[in-house]
Amino acid sequence: MSHHDSIHRARRVWSGASLCAAIAALAAVGATAAMAQSLPTVDVHGAPAAIDAQTRSYGREELERYGEDTLSDILRRLPGITLDAEGRVLLRGMGGGYTQVLLNGRPLSLQGNGAILDGLGAEVIERIEIVRGTTASDSGEGVAGTVRIITREAHGERIRRARVEGGRTQGGSTGTVALELGDRVGDVDWLVSGRWRNQHNDVHRLTESVGSAADGSTYYVDRTHLQTAERRREFTTNGSIAWRASAQDQVTLQWLGELGASRKHTPGVLDQDAPWPAQYATSLTRDDEPRFWHLEPQLRWQHRLAGGGTWTVDASQSRSASRSEWDTSTFGGDGELLDRSDWRGTSRERSRRIGLKWEQPLAPGLRWAAGTELLRERHREDALSDGEPESSRLRRRAASFFGQVQWSPAADWRIETGLRRERRHIDSGDAENALQTQSADHLWLPSINATWHETADRSWYAGLGRTYRQPRLRDLSPGGRSTGDANKPFFPDMRGNPALRAETSTGAELGLRQAWGPATPQDERPGEVRLDLFARDIQNAITRRLFQDDDGRWVVSPFNIGRNRVLGAEAELRWDMDRLAPGHPWRAPVVLRADLTLTRSRVADSGNGVPARLVGQSPVVVGLGFDAGSRHWPALTWGATLRAEAGYTSQPNTVGYLRTRPLATLDAYALWKVDAATRLRLRTTQWGSDWRTRLVTPLHESGSQQADTVRLSRPWTVALSLERDF
Numbered sequence: 001m002s003h004h005d006s007i008h009r010a011r012r013v014w015s016g017a018s019l020c021a022a023i024a025a026l027a028a029v030g031a032t033a034a035m036a037q038s039l040p041t042v043d044v045h046g047a048p049a050a051i052d053a054q055t056r057s058y059g060r061e062e063l064e065r066y067g068e069d070t071l072s073d074i075l076r077r078l079p080g081i082t083l084d085a086e087g088r089v090l091l092r093g094m095g096g097g098y099t100q101v102l103l104n105g106r107p108l109s110l111q112g113n114g115a116i117l118d119g120l121g122a123e124v125i126e127r128i129e130i131v132r133g134t135t136a137s138d139s140g141e142g143v144a145g146t147v148r149i150i151t152r153e154a155h156g157e158r159i160r161r162a163r164v165e166g167g168r169t170q171g172g173s174t175g176t177v178a179l180e181l182g183d184r185v186g187d188v189d190w191l192v193s194g195r196w197r198n199q200h201n202d203v204h205r206l207t208e209s210v211g212s213a214a215d216g217s218t219y220y221v222d223r224t225h226l227q228t229a230e231r232r233r234e235f236t237t238n239g240s241i242a243w244r245a246s247a248q249d250q251v252t253l254q255w256l257g258e259l260g261a262s263r264k265h266t267p268g269v270l271d272q273d274a275p276w277p278a279q280y281a282t283s284l285t286r287d288d289e290p291r292f293w294h295l296e297p298q299l300r301w302q303h304r305l306a307g308g309g310t311w312t313v314d315a316s317q318s319r320s321a322s323r324s325e326w327d328t329s330t331f332g333g334d335g336e337l338l339d340r341s342d343w344r345g346t347s348r349e350r351s352r353r354i355g356l357k358w359e360q361p362l363a364p365g366l367r368w369a370a371g372t373e374l375l376r377e378r379h380r381e382d383a384l385s386d387g388e389p390e391s392s393r394l395r396r397r398a399a400s401f402f403g404q405v406q407w408s409p410a411a412d413w414r415i416e417t418g419l420r421r422e423r424r425h426i427d428s429g430d431a432e433n434a435l436q437t438q439s440a441d442h443l444w445l446p447s448i449n450a451t452w453h454e455t456a457d458r459s460w461y462a463g464l465g466r467t468y469r470q471p472r473l474r475d476l477s478p479g480g481r482s483t484g485d486a487n488k489p490f491f492p493d494m495r496g497n498p499a500l501r502a503e504t505s506t507g508a509e510l511g512l513r514q515a516w517g518p519a520t521p522q523d524e525r526p527g528e529v530r531l532d533l534f535a536r537d538i539q540n541a542i543t544r545r546l547f548q549d550d551d552g553r554w555v556v557s558p559f560n561i562g563r564n565r566v567l568g569a570e571a572e573l574r575w576d577m578d579r580l581a582p583g584h585p586w587r588a589p590v591v592l593r594a595d596l597t598l599t600r601s602r603v604a605d606s607g608n609g610v611p612a613r614l615v616g617q618s619p620v621v622v623g624l625g626f627d628a629g630s631r632h633w634p635a636l637t638w639g640a641t642l643r644a645e646a647g648y649t650s651q652p653n654t655v656g657y658l659r660t661r662p663l664a665t666l667d668a669y670a671l672w673k674v675d676a677a678t679r680l681r682l683r684t685t686q687w688g689s690d691w692r693t694r695l696v697t698p699l700h701e702s703g704s705q706q707a708d709t710v711r712l713s714r715p716w717t718v719a720l721s722l723e724r725d726f
Contacts, residue, residue: 054133054449054461054509063125065627065637066669066683069165069176069197069719071120071149073685077641077667078130079572079595081147082621091130091144092534092568093599093618093645097469100142103149104254104298106316106353106375107139121195123163123178124238124256126150132532132570133449133509134465136402136418137357137369140445143467143505143536151256154189154240157182160726167719171202171229174719192239203228204713214703226268226285234260248304255297262289285328292322309360319350345383345390352376365408369418372401394476395427412453420445422468428476428498441502443468449509457516457525463509471500471542475558492546492554501560505538518581526579529572536566544652546697566614568599589629593641597621615658620646640668652695661692665714677725684718 058078068074075081075089082090091099101108129148131138138146159182166175175198182191204227211220235258242252264287300314327342357371375398383390404418424441447465454460475496483493511532515525541564549555572595580587601614625641647662665688672680691712698705 054463054511055129055131058128058130060126063122063128065671066639068122068683068685069174069717070122071125073667074122074125074128075147076643076665076685077625078128079593079623080130080132080570080597080621082618082643082645084616089147090616091147092132092570093597093621094144094566094601094614094616097472098144098614100139100146101149102139102146103256104151105148105314105355106351107141108149120149121178121197121236121238123180123193123195124151124236126152132511132534133463134445134447134467134507135416135449136404136420136445136447137371139373139400140420140422140443140467141469143469143503143507143538151238151254152191152193152240153252153254154182154191154242156184156189159183159191161723162726163721163723165719165721167717169199169201169717170713170715172200172231174199174717176721187244189242189244190240192237194235194237196233196235198233199231201230201715203230203715204711206709206711208709210707210709211699212705212707224268226266228264228266230262230264232260232262234258250302252300252302253297254300255295257296258292258294260293261291264288283328283330286326288325290323290325292320294318294320305360307361309358312357312359313355315352315354317350317352319348321346321348323347341386343383343385345381348378348380350378367406369404369406370402372399374399393428396424398422398424414451415448416450417448418446420447424470424502426470426476428496441468441470443502443504456523457514459513461509461511461513463507465507467505467507469503469505469542471502471558475542476500487553492556495555495557497558500542500558501540503538503540503542503560505536507534507536509534517575517579520579520581524579526577527573527575529574530570532570534566534568534570538564538566546656564601564614566599566601566617568597570598571596589631591627593623593625593627595623615650615652617648617650618645618660618663619648635673636671638668638670640666642666656695656697659694659696661694662689663691664688679723681721681723682719683721684716686714686716688714690714 058074063074066074066077068077072083072087076083080092082093084090089099089101127150129150131142131146131148133145134140134142138148159180161180163176163178165177167173176195178193178195180191180193182189184190204225207222207224207226209220209222210218212218237257238255240252240254242250244250264285266283266285266287268283268285296316296318298314298316300312303311305311323346325344328340329337330339332338353373353375355371355373357369359367359369361367375396377396377398379394381390381392400420400422402418402420404416407415407417409415422441422443422445424443426440443466445466445468447463449461449463449465451459451461476498487493509532511530513528513530515528517526519525539562540560541562542558543561544556545559546554546556573593575592577586577588577590577592598620599617600619601617621643623641623643625639627637627639629637643665645663647660649657649659652658665686667683667685667687669681669683674680691710691714693710695708695710696705697708
């Protein structure tokens with residue numbers, strides 16, 4: 001691994017690990033009666049609820065059944081969702097950044113390149129909602145769709161729950177201790193949870209770079225084997241305090257916090273046919289993050305109006321910081337030191353958000369909602385690389401307004417239409433230069449959705465809306481990363497583009513939900529199928545261009561191309577065999593699940609060399625799973641989910657071709673309800689094939705090229721947990 005590759009890798013890890021944090025204040029209006037909830041039960045028959053035709057909700061009972069440890073584990077199992085090698089969420093097979101992730105209504109990633117979710121524990125999640133269309137009430141960045149994550153709230157339920165988990169990971173171990181408490185005192189409901197997690201993983205990375213001439217002869221081979229030992233320790237907390245101030249008003253304070261540290265030590269072996277740095281060499285890289293923290297409180301005030309309406313005001317202020325240290329040394333075969341580099345840096349983020357929403361029934365079958373949101377975000381990085389100082393400042397200001405109407409002209413029809421206005425300004429600079437406006441977007445985002453319940457067993461829906469994707473903040477910064485003397489077409493400098501514009505998308509949806517199979521005396525059917533067709537017409541699509549600047553250096557920089565079109569289809573099937581007629585030979589406490597996503601993307605009005613498929617977009621994603629129980633042992637349930645992604649070829653820039661190999665993943669669980677208060681779970685996650693890619697970069701018009709093959713191992717986990725209510 002070269003010195004410059006290591007620097008780039010360290011920066012990516014560092015910026016990906018940087019978190020967001022908070023304080024909060026506010027005012028407003030609201031009332032919702034506190035509802036008591038029962039303890040979780042074991043039931044293989046429960047299906048995810050449908051809030052509307054385009055939204056599926058997975059509640060606390062559905063999430064607790066499988067015993068996942070993190071939010072990433074939960075999302076990996078849900079239909080239509082995949083996660084890439086860095087843990088970013090991909091909905092409908094579309095690439096990173098096209099899926100919007102909202103945490104309690106706030107966009108989760110300041111960087112705009114997809115959310116990394118492994119730091120959120122499953123115990124802090126109240127429910128997850130997957131929206132495959134678009135609505136005016138959500139932020140307009142969900143081109144592929146939106147994943148809403150809602151953390152736990154206090155409902156007055158008495159909770160005394162503890163969980164202990166231990167297990168094995170690839171090359172290491174994992175351990176978790178969690179405690180959850182909740183109760184009601186007078187007019188105040190409260191809920192507090194905390195979790196300590198210590199995890200050790202070994203990740204193997206094999207890289208082979210081959211340079212070949214036009215006649216097919218090989219003139220350069222570089223093989224690198226890296227084995228990273230990663231240790232991560234973190235404490236996370238979540239809480240909620242709800243005060244019923246009056247019959248019409250409720251004030252709720254929520255918070256989410258994290259404190260931790262990580263360490264990565266990577267010994268490497270380099271085997272090269274080229275003379276530099278040596279034919280055979282070894283390296284040692286230390287990539288430590290001694291401290292990172294995140295705190296985000298949110299204050300919400302709801303007021304119930306006459307006629308069933310509500311006012312809701314919420315405000316939050318978040319702060320986060322992390323400190324990273326990185327150094328690498330390369331040694332020759334005889335142990336002589338050949339090269340040494342070091343890097344030290346800090347990252348700080350803060351944001352402020354204020355939201356106001358008014359909902360009011362206007363007449364029978366007619367409901368109005370309107371609101372506004374103000375958002376301010378800042379990101380600062382300061383670093384020292386080989387004694388040279390580096391600094392960057394990024395700031396985003398956003399204001400949005402929306403209005404939305406829900407109308408039911410008949411009992412079997414529901415129409416929702418809305419309009420959202422978003423104004424965003426992004427500034428960037430460094431320590432020596434004042435912040436200068438780099439990007440400003442003023443977007444009108446209309447949407448309309450219609451649902452028709454043809455019968456009790458069949459419903460249709462259609463939707464049309466406009467969304468957008470903002471550029472990553474680091475892509476807007478005029479600075480970048482230099483590769484020094486090693487600059488080549490396959491190892492270029494990285495630079496931002498201050499003139500980069502936001503991508504805008506017009507999307508359409510058409511879907512069907514059909515219950516099928518013989519009806520039970522309770523008028524329930526064992527099967528349900530959902531079909532969905534979708535299309536996206538993306539303007540100002542962002543890709544990367546490789547070129548030589550005035551000094552003759554090779555540079556990769558993002559830029560806007562004309563148009564990108566995406567077509568796709570989704571199918572989801574669920575069959576509950578326990579709903580078959582009594583006496584049926586196939587009747588059993590078993591639920592079968594299957595889902596399929598097909599996508600096709602194409603650049604419509606571009607020149608040669610522009611990608612014909614979105615990077616990160618597999619053309620076929622298939623999921624198969626089951627949940628089963630036993631009539632002889634009703635306290636025992638088990639299940640598994642297999643997800644497979646087809647391989648594909650795309651272009652990460654206008655020159656190179658990236659071939660991504662097929663990927664298969666198996667997750668399984670078993671749950672034994674020992675008694676009414678004790679549960680024992682066994683789970684295994686991410687068993688499957690390694691991530692494998694091959695990037696081919698032409699070097700010259702004569703036909704010479706560089707081929708880089710990378711294989712990255714999967715971080716599998718097998719764990720046993722004991723959970724008890726007391």
